[in-house]
Amino acid sequence: MEQVMELSYALDTFYFLISGALVMWMAAGFAMLEAGLVRSKNTTEILAKNIGLFSIASLMYMLVGYNIMYGDGINSLIPGLSFFLGADNATADVIAGGDDAPYYSNLADFFFQVVFVATAMSIVSGAVAERMKLMSFFAFAVVMTAVIYPVQGYWTWGGGFLSEIGFSDFAGSGIVHMAGAAAALAAVLILGARKGKYGPNGEVRAIPGANMPMAALGTFILWLGWFGFNGGSQLQVSTVENANAVAMVFVNTNLAAAAGVIGALIASRIMFGKVDLTMILNGALAGLVSITADPLSPTPLSAAAIGLVGGLLVVFVIIMMDKKFKIDDPVGAISVHGVVGIWGLLAVVFNNSEATLVAQLIGIAAIFGWVFVSSLIVWSIIKAVIGVRVTEEQEYQGLDQSECGMEAYPEFGKK
Amino acid sequence: MEQVMELSYALDTFYFLISGALVMWMAAGFAMLEAGLVRSKNTTEILAKNIGLFSIASLMYMLVGYNIMYGDGINSLIPGLSFFLGADNATADVIAGGDDAPYYSNLADFFFQVVFVATAMSIVSGAVAERMKLMSFFAFAVVMTAVIYPVQGYWTWGGGFLSEIGFSDFAGSGIVHMAGAAAALAAVLILGARKGKYGPNGEVRAIPGANMPMAALGTFILWLGWFGFNGGSQLQVSTVENANAVAMVFVNTNLAAAAGVIGALIASRIMFGKVDLTMILNGALAGLVSITADPLSPTPLSAAAIGLVGGLLVVFVIIMMDKKFKIDDPVGAISVHGVVGIWGLLAVVFNNSEATLVAQLIGIAAIFGWVFVSSLIVWSIIKAVIGVRVTEEQEYQGLDQSECGMEAYPEFGKK
Amino acid sequence: MEQVMELSYALDTFYFLISGALVMWMAAGFAMLEAGLVRSKNTTEILAKNIGLFSIASLMYMLVGYNIMYGDGINSLIPGLSFFLGADNATADVIAGGDDAPYYSNLADFFFQVVFVATAMSIVSGAVAERMKLMSFFAFAVVMTAVIYPVQGYWTWGGGFLSEIGFSDFAGSGIVHMAGAAAALAAVLILGARKGKYGPNGEVRAIPGANMPMAALGTFILWLGWFGFNGGSQLQVSTVENANAVAMVFVNTNLAAAAGVIGALIASRIMFGKVDLTMILNGALAGLVSITADPLSPTPLSAAAIGLVGGLLVVFVIIMMDKKFKIDDPVGAISVHGVVGIWGLLAVVFNNSEATLVAQLIGIAAIFGWVFVSSLIVWSIIKAVIGVRVTEEQEYQGLDQSECGMEAYPEFGKK
Amino acid sequence: MKLIVAIIKPFKLDDVREALHDIDVHGMTVTEAKGFGRQKGHTEIYRGAEYAIEFLPKVRLEIGVADDKVEQAIEAIGNAARTGKIGDGKIFVMPIEQAVRIRTEETGDIAL
Amino acid sequence: MKLIVAIIKPFKLDDVREALHDIDVHGMTVTEAKGFGRQKGHTEIYRGAEYAIEFLPKVRLEIGVADDKVEQAIEAIGNAARTGKIGDGKIFVMPIEQAVRIRTEETGDIAL
């Protein structure tokens, strides 16, 4: 019997670690997606930014963030700060059994959590591409991953007030994706559009990304990684019920992504008469973000429907952001993760009888409000102290030169 | 004891899901391989095609295909159609035990199956590259993944007549790979060669692919994904015997791929005096396809031998297809998955005493015949209704422009 | 009870196989990293080299290497050669239990080992890039993977004299990484620098790599694969203690890599005033190599410190190798895997009370000495018989033309 | 007829095209070029080794014009391409002895 | 000696080379170019924003020929490059005052 409990603990730990590794892989996905969607002169910089932010997130979340998010909170709004990384569960406690017995390694939990905060941070990276100072971005990353993200994470996953009112966000459509998008929106408002993005009369100018295979690869990587993101968020696999749940999550995650592609494909085909690859890549991500708030309750058919709406929605939102609100977001991060994230959170109420519209709306408002406002303040401080934007000439020459002194494709001639 | 059965169920379900995720990753592999082997002017389109076909396959197989393939067949030839996706196994049934007790999640099974049909469809994609209308391809994908593939899948894996006569195809050298190749062959016959592929006197003209690192990356991805493809096809890992079997499958899969590389390397070195990278990439895939029909029975040494023959074979077959039969297959899909798939199916009889040559031949004929003929009909209908081929001018300008309105590498000049 | 032991066996086997698959994926990482860091005219060749070496390693290690490394040694220095690949553990032996009972599949063990030798060989590939004859490299790969690597592997992991004196190398900072670097150093000494690397007065000339996104992708792949490399080296996951250990290894591996990035970022920012992407990619790898010798004993904070030092160190060492020792290593393999590997081995003594500085130093000397000297001899023989270096004209034209007859990016014009 | 060869900064291409359009010169052929001159390049770094990127990206325009349009065209190009900063480029005027429109076999000014 | 500069459609390059070969003109230098003229470009789309690709890919040939070969060469190029559709391109003929074969230091017609 004891061996069974050990085995169960081992399986759940292993499941966590593999899920976490898949989520870590999403960092590569964001890096490739963004490297494909910027111009070649800003490619080295965005790669450095992505690998740097993942590293900062890993370290800051260990040092501070995790302890805020899962520490002993002062109250349900204000988290505490407790240092507990290190000691893991004793075998005796595990085999003692009972409801409180740990059923997987704390460190595996930490590993799974740390890659989530990196995901949120990656979302910001794409939106501010091609014009932000690298060091300013890293400065924000430190605060975001140490404090801003963990505080709101505490509200739901750490047992704070959002969990108390029944806000439901399975794997983080809101806590991770919309939070990232809120920080990104604050950044773009402070930063402004890329030079040349809008004409003198406000007309939108296309700024095509340099490398579509990279962008597509990034999307495939994210799709794969999402099985860890959503699948691991069931938090346990070792019983029939949990195993079935994880399987359901995999199936629904895949179908929502597929339907998101089809949604964006249809929208782009109807609106432009062409199949806009970047839109269908965003469609896949929109499908994934949509279902992340609840990949478990819907039937596979409903999951596909939720993803389909996400994929349709994202095309319209991206165009609206661009044309109407003049929010210049080179990779569509704010639309994909923010607006579609909200859609995902609202869609929870269709399938999950325990979720309420009110709780979802409060959750959206609280998370968005907190992250947006605190980010706005942090960005403003950074702007005042070291500036956020490269000079016009540097922007024209490309950030690869000013920030990294290195070209991404030094040999390939320009058209 | 009950907890043990639950745990066993959980482990097998998890093993299925991870295997399925690896197979899903093969979709990225095909996308990268094909994006590397086409010219830059057709790259955006082939990426859109790959991500689109995976999505269509996921949705159609859920809606129709899976229910045909694993439904209650009308007889051993004609499958039925039963909608059963949704409810999963009850804990009580699992712990009841006995021979009929479910030992893993139905939804995990669905997930594992759905990525297989996408694989078959991906094979078609490469063969018709650089000249087919995107929407016509998608139309075919709907029929292929909803009906054509599932019907023959039912014959063996769904318990139809091929399984009754003892046709042996462990992970689908025939059911997946040769089936995909048969549909591809039908497509190419309807479609014709790319403009400029053959000179006025029938001489073959090289049309080099634009991006070798992408092609190599695609091959590595497929190699990795294949551990899920073959490894998951043991269908269970939770006993010593099964675990040993899965390990054997991993070892043999890896060795067959490695030997396929060496086979193609030797052939290309002898025939051309050079190491043709695209041939050794195809050699790796040929090794993998060869062993897929039975990665369990051979010893590691035999597995290497089977892969080696696959790798040698594929070089000759590709050249023959190209020069002799004038079948223009930009990525070699028909040779790699079709001809080498047949080799793999025949090689089963060397190592698996339960397999008979007759059964293998019947299986090959039945699968090939069904897929080829039905595909030919569907392609003909599509051709009549909306056409299959872009105009000559569109082909010259590239499909990226006509189908997607977007360039893959908008900044990189031409040599 | 028997079922529990079977399940435990299955879980450990599955854990091994997944870890091994992740390590196999590192082969793709090296291929992409190297393809990104060489010039475009040598890209096809380096891809062929990487896929070829992995294949050679897989086959030679099965045929010879594994049997040397884990066979019945003649004495603690000279390994034997026993052919035992094939038969796996019987269920009866597993469920018999006891200390000697096998707890995972032999074939899974082989699979996990075979990808390690490929890793060591990949390290050589990068260092000799852009000037070595492909066939000479393959000839060396045969000897390295069949004999040189396995002999020293036997000394520690096969139970030889280094294990007896207490040399401690958890996952192979020395046995895999430094060993690869030693062979690489021997190669570069025989081979010389690339033409044009050093000016007439010995000044260093930059030779920028052609494709930074590929290099970054390669690094992300390696980072992911390393979870298998280190995580699998715990060799068991099925108890609470082991599961905790594996989780600790994942956490520490990730933190060391992240800290390595930050270390290299700080060093490059201070020294060059810019964020040199290639240096921070090497920083990530340096962090990973540093922690590989012992990812289990350090606390997460110590792991980060070890990685940080690795990341700082690697920047200085690369520059010193380049400027002072005029060792032309296009990807920095000797610095990253060799010098930082030594750092990793020495750092073991800080956290692991069982390790002694003396044993570590003896291990370093023995492994380095053996691999370096035997490699030097083998390279010399190859040089005498078929030569190691392409002609000056071939080097100027690029190896893609002379070795593969094929361009990597045939369409993209030069700047 | 003259061939005007103008070397300009790449981001001025659209302005120059519009300026020429305004004086009814519609045809031209453009190639990417690298320029050396008084304007200095910048330094890049790669794995610790600094190196100078001495050449600067330029765009080379080639415009066949009738004799009576030459001055106007030079004027238009110069004004549109001028930033006043070093590296603005050059205009060279060379004689064309014959011009043919391939499609119609027309020759002379009408072929331009 | 004259320098013939021909702007043609890229897919006609091989035909033109063969036509020149037939009249014993073997040497030439080719550059990629973008052309503006009467022929119109196409529209692309990127994330919902349409944009015009106004330039068209062309190939620029530069051929030094002896005076007595000029007419023949113009003829050959024109015939080979003609599709009759708009955008076929131009041929310009310009004087060369001196020509040198670098390898041998030969000058004049023999250097071509």
Next chain:
Amino acid sequence: MKLIVAIIKPFKLDDVREALHDIDVHGMTVTEAKGFGRQKGHTEIYRGAEYAIEFLPKVRLEIGVADDKVEQAIEAIGNAARTGKIGDGKIFVMPIEQAVRIRTEETGDIAL
């Protein structure tokens, strides 16, 4: 003023630039080109089909010089670019009727 057009082997570019520098010619414009001539290309292979790469990579220099510098410049270019092997390239000299420095509107020799 003359325009010197030199077609050379790409790896000789730096040598030629230095040689010109030594005679006080600092400005030039460079484009990538492909050359056809006596020098033969090489054969590549792709999936079993051989094909000839007939063009050879060359670099095309365009240098405006004052009349009295022409001979010196030809000399310098020739010496620096010469390897003695086939394919070294050509130098063409053509008349420039007018030259303008866009930045300053200077014309004539001073504009170069």
